[in-house]
Amino acid sequence: MLRKNSVLARKSARTYGHFIKRTVAMACSAAIVLPMVVTPANAQRGRLPLIRDAETESLLKDYAKPIFKVAGISNSEPEIILVNDKSFNAFVPDSRRMFINIGVLMEAETPGEVIGVIAHETGHIAGRHLVRLRSAAANAQIVSVIGMILGAGAAAAGAAAGSSQAASGGAAAALGAGSVGKRSLLSYQRGEEAAADRAALRYLNATGQSARGMLKTFERMSEQQMFTRKFADPYAQSHPMAQERYNGLLNEAQKSKYFDQPDDYVLQYRHDLVRAKLFAYTSHPSATLRAYPRSDKSPAAQYARAIAAMKSRGKGAVKEIDALIRTQPNNPYYYELKGQALLEGGDPKGAIAPFRKALSIKPNEPQFMVWLGYALVGANNPSYLPEAEKVLKRAIQRDPNSGVAYSQLAIAHGRQGERAEADLATAKGLMVSGEFQSAKRYAARAQKSLKRGSPAWLQADDIVAYKPPNLPNRR
Template structure:
C-alpha cells in the first residue's frame, strides 16, 4: 500500500463513508476463504449510528455491555457477519440483502448470542487453527483503528487479514441452534419480532437445496438446514412480539443506510433512479452520492442542495456536501 493511498484514507476518515484498510488480503489458514471477495473496513458515522441503534437493545437483552463491543462495517459483496472478542462485524453485502430492519436485527441478535455465549472464543476450530492469540492481536488492531490511529489500524488489518479469517470461522451445529434460540429470546426481550430472522434464513433456504449456500460466507460459517429454520420458526411464532411491527424510525434508517451503500458501492445501480424527481429521500440521497462517485460533482451538489432545502439540519448532508 503506497503512501498516496494512506494519505487518501486519512483524508477520508474525517468526512463521509471511508475505506479504512483497503483490500485486506486473505490469510492462509482457513480453507473456505479462497473464494472470499475483497474486504475493506468502512467508517461512516451515519451507518455506524444506525447499526449501534439496532444492536443496543439486543446487547442489553443479552447482558452484554454495549460499550465493550466495537461494531465494524465491512465493505464486501460477501453476505456475512461475525462476532469475536469485543467485536461484531456486519458486511455491506449482508445489509443490502436485508429487506427490513427486523431482518438485520435478527441477524445481529444471532451474532450477539454467539458473542454472549463465547462461541467463537471456545470453538474447537479456532484453537486448532491457533487463532486465539491471533484474535487478541486483532482486537488491538481494531481498537487502534477506531481510536483514530488510522494508519496503525490499517496496517494491522491488512497484515492480519483477520476479517477473512473470522468471517470464515465455522460454528458447530449445536452452537448455531443455541445462538438461534438465544437470539430469539433477546429479540423478544427487546420488544422485537423474531420473524425477520426466520424470513432472512428462509430467503436463502433454496440455496442449500441447490448446494449454493456456500457462495455466501454467512452460510458457510452458519450452516443452514431446514430443521434449523423450522425449530427457529416454531419458537418465534410462539413469542408475544411475533407480530410487532418495525419502528418507523428504524425503517427510515434502514432505507437510508441501504441507499447510501448503494450510492457509494454500486453507483451505476443507484443512478438509474436519478431520473425520477419525485423519488423519495433515500433514492435521491443515493443519486447524489452516486453522481459524486461517478465524478459528477456539479450534479451531486445540485441534488444535495435540493435535499438540504428539505432538511437544513441534517448533518450528514452537510458532511457529504463538504466532502464533495
C-alpha cells in the same frame, strides 16, 4: 511426539494442523454466513477491506444497543466494524469486535433482518462460544493425532512384515482419523450455531421485537441453497442448513406476542437511507439512476441520486445536495455529503462550512472532526492549521484507529515546522494501517528530535520496540 513415526503420519499431521489453524482463525469466527461466501482477495492476505461511514455505524449501534443490554454485555459493547463486501455475511472473531458486511444492509429490506443477524452474533459472544470452540478444536486435533499415530504405526508394522494390505489399511486409518476429528469439530460448531439462533430469539423477545426479519434471512439463504443442499453432506458443514434453522425457529418465534410487531418506522426510514447510500457509493452512477430513477421521489432515492451526482463530479451535484438539505435541514449526514462533494471537487475552503454544520448537529462524531480537519488542512491557509491540529487530535482521542486523521495531522504539524511531531503522527498512522516496519522508521526519526523521556518520545519508543503478533496463516 510425531518425530519417530512415519512420513505418512507427519504429512497427515501437517495437513490437519493447517485445518485446525484455519478453523480457529476463520471458521470459529462464528457467523451467519452463506456456505459459498466469496472472500475478497485482500482479506485472504490477512486484511479485510474495511470501510467507515458515520451514518451506517450510528444505525448499527442503535440496532445493537438493546440487544447488547439484554444479553448482558452492554458494559463492554463490541465494536461493530463494516466490511466492504456485498455478500451476506457477519462474524465475530472475539468478544470485542463484530464484523458486518455491507451486503447485510444492502440485501436486508427491513431493520429486523439486520437486527436478527446482530442478535445471532451477540449469542455467540454472550455464550462464550469462541472460547469453547477453540477448546473443541484442540480436542479434535488430539483425537485425530492419536488416530494418525495408531494408523501410522499399523502401516509401519505392516510394511515391516511385508503385508501391503496391513500397510494400506494403516494408512487409510491415519487419513480417516483427520476426517473423524474434523467432523467432530464441525458437529460441535453446528451445535453452537443452533444455540446462537435460540439466544437471538430470546434477545428479540426480551426487547419487544419480532423475529420475522431473522426468519426472512433464513428463507433467503434457504432459497439460495435449494440446489446445493441436495448434494451437500450435512455432517461436513460448519453451519446447519438454512432450511433446518428456519424450521427449528419458526414455531418458537410464532409463540412470541411480538411476532406481528412491525419494525419501528423511524428505523425503517433510516435503514432505507443507508441502503440507498451504500448502493450509490458502491455502484456506477448510471446503475444508481437505474435503481433509483427520477420518477422515485422517496427520500432514499433522492439521497442515492445526490451521491451519484457527487461521484459524477457534475456541476449540479452541490445543487442537488442543497435540495436534499432543504427537505431535512437538521440531517448532519447531508451536510457531510455536501462537504465531501466540495472537497473532492477541489474546493476544500468551501467544504469547511458544511463540515462545521454537520459537527454542530452531532458534536461528538469523530468522523466529522476528521472531515473538518481534512478541509482545514486542504485549504492551505496557515491561519487554519492550529484549528486543524486541535480538531484532528480530538478526533483521534475518540477514534484512535483513523489513519486519515493521523495523515492529516502529520501534514498540519509539518506545515507548522514541527518535523518530529509530523514524523510521530505519520508513524502512528502507519501502525494503524499495519505497516509496522515503515512506522518504526518514522518513529525512530522522530525520537532523534524529541526530548528523551517526554510523552511523545515514549510513544515513539513504544512503536520502535513493537513486535507484531504471530497470526495464523489465512488462505
